[in-house]
Amino acid sequence: MSSTGNGAKVTVIGGGHVGLPTAVVLAHFGHEVVLAESDPARFEMLQRGESPIVETGLEELLSDALRLGTLRIARTAAEAVGEAEFVFLCVPTPQGNDGAVDLSFVEAVTDEIKESLRSGTIVVNKSTVPVGTAALLERVTQRIGIRVVSNPEFLREGSAVADSLHPDRIVVGADDPADAQKVGQLFAATGAPVIATDTTTAEAIKYAANAYLATKLSFVNALADLCETVGADVDALMAGLGHDKRIGFEFLRPGPGWGGSCLPKDTSALLQRAEVVGHDFALLRGAIAQNEDHMERVVQKVARASGGHLEGAPIAVWGLTFKAGTDDRRSSPATEITRRLVRAGARVSAYDPTVPDNTGESDLAGITVVPTAYEACRGARVVALLTEWGEFASLNFTKVAALMETPAVVDARNLLDPTTLRSLGFSYEGIGRT
Numbered sequence: 001m002s003s004t005g006n007g008a009k010v011t012v013i014g015g016g017h018v019g020l021p022t023a024v025v026l027a028h029f030g031h032e033v034v035l036a037e038s039d040p041a042r043f044e045m046l047q048r049g050e051s052p053i054v055e056t057g058l059e060e061l062l063s064d065a066l067r068l069g070t071l072r073i074a075r076t077a078a079e080a081v082g083e084a085e086f087v088f089l090c091v092p093t094p095q096g097n098d099g100a101v102d103l104s105f106v107e108a109v110t111d112e113i114k115e116s117l118r119s120g121t122i123v124v125n126k127s128t129v130p131v132g133t134a135a136l137l138e139r140v141t142q143r144i145g146i147r148v149v150s151n152p153e154f155l156r157e158g159s160a161v162a163d164s165l166h167p168d169r170i171v172v173g174a175d176d177p178a179d180a181q182k183v184g185q186l187f188a189a190t191g192a193p194v195i196a197t198d199t200t201t202a203e204a205i206k207y208a209a210n211a212y213l214a215t216k217l218s219f220v221n222a223l224a225d226l227c228e229t230v231g232a233d234v235d236a237l238m239a240g241l242g243h244d245k246r247i248g249f250e251f252l253r254p255g256p257g258w259g260g261s262c263l264p265k266d267t268s269a270l271l272q273r274a275e276v277v278g279h280d281f282a283l284l285r286g287a288i289a290q291n292e293d294h295m296e297r298v299v300q301k302v303a304r305a306s307g308g309h310l311e312g313a314p315i316a317v318w319g320l321t322f323k324a325g326t327d328d329r330r331s332s333p334a335t336e337i338t339r340r341l342v343r344a345g346a347r348v349s350a351y352d353p354t355v356p357d358n359t360g361e362s363d364l365a366g367i368t369v370v371p372t373a374y375e376a377c378r379g380a381r382v383v384a385l386l387t388e389w390g391e392f393a394s395l396n397f398t399k400v401a402a403l404m405e406t407p408a409v410v411d412a413r414n415l416l417d418p419t420t421l422r423s424l425g426f427s428y429e430g431i432g433r434t
């Protein structure tokens, strides 16, 4: 088993944001990979070598692997696992109504494959699951000689391929250290350190990482808010912090609040789990509350820039995805803030490079989606920049000003240059900027 041949037989179940990059990268490392995708439309796309998600470099690796025959796409999990030495579970674990994790996809797929697995196969769980789930799953599978290993994923949407090729670390939790070693070996080509531990600790590491990142961002955004109150400049403040190697520059950019399909879900799940076991995780509760308040502050900034009220106000929005480089709007602060503007009575015209105009999707109800950033500004009183798409920085702002009713910008990503904009007659408000 190596990156140059004698690859392992690996099945990946679920061709989504985690499963698809995992499958193509494992194929790239020389393993024989079968990817099971049950959604018919996604299956067809994958077979054609087309990526159903926006992800830099993914389509190239997908097409290469299909052409070289290191990757095959299957319609069902059961038909994909027969020969596998390793079966990766990469299925969704959405948030249930009570904030806890909904494990129904993991349970359904385990049920579907358990008869088709050959004895000795290692089931590797990459789906984010509550601490203790691998141990529970193993109780189901050990009767048929199947071990469950936990291998949490740390890739980010938008840079999933690069993160999978060059991870900071590989975490593997297993009851038997030999199993951990075998799973770690699948990723030998990355050269990343392998943290081998038990399944429960591996699952906890995943939640700890996302909770830490969310808390760091809430701290950063809270500092930015404080900068506004005391008249300090957040850009210099962050430079002053980031150069301290113990703090570092990563995850130090203030924004409209943190979101996406993972940080909000995983922090809520961890908080809920802590409550169940009687642990008061006040720090994490505070980080989540700060994020809520921070998004509301952005809404209030837009209201102030529009003359103190939003009722009937024409507002332009730039960006709807939860960050740049992805087409994902799940728990997107940009979409949430836009919806709050609409609820407050604003007439919103929004543009995002990944959202077709007049899309009619339910999360965008009441928002007029237009095909260009300029179009969104026509007649607007304020433009709110909510996602850091690079194209917004290179617009012709003289043209933007001419299109608007009044040239006013709320830059919730600190992407634009305040001096240039003010010299063009804009009023400018960033996050924590003087």
Ligand code: UGA
Pocket (backbone or CB within 6 Å): 128, 153, 154, 155, 156, 157, 158, 210, 213, 217, 250, 251, 252, 253, 254, 255, 256, 257, 258, 259, 260, 261, 262, 263, 322, 323, 333
């Ligand atoms: C996050 C983690 O970063 C990954 O390590 C993890 O694997 C993933 O969740 C997951 O659990 O699957 P992702 O959801 O892709 O990755 O998004 P991030 O890049 O972490 O961004 C999260 C939020 O923080 C976004 O709303 C982003 O705009 C915001 N952010 C990030 C900032 O506001 N400032 C920053 O400096 C960085």
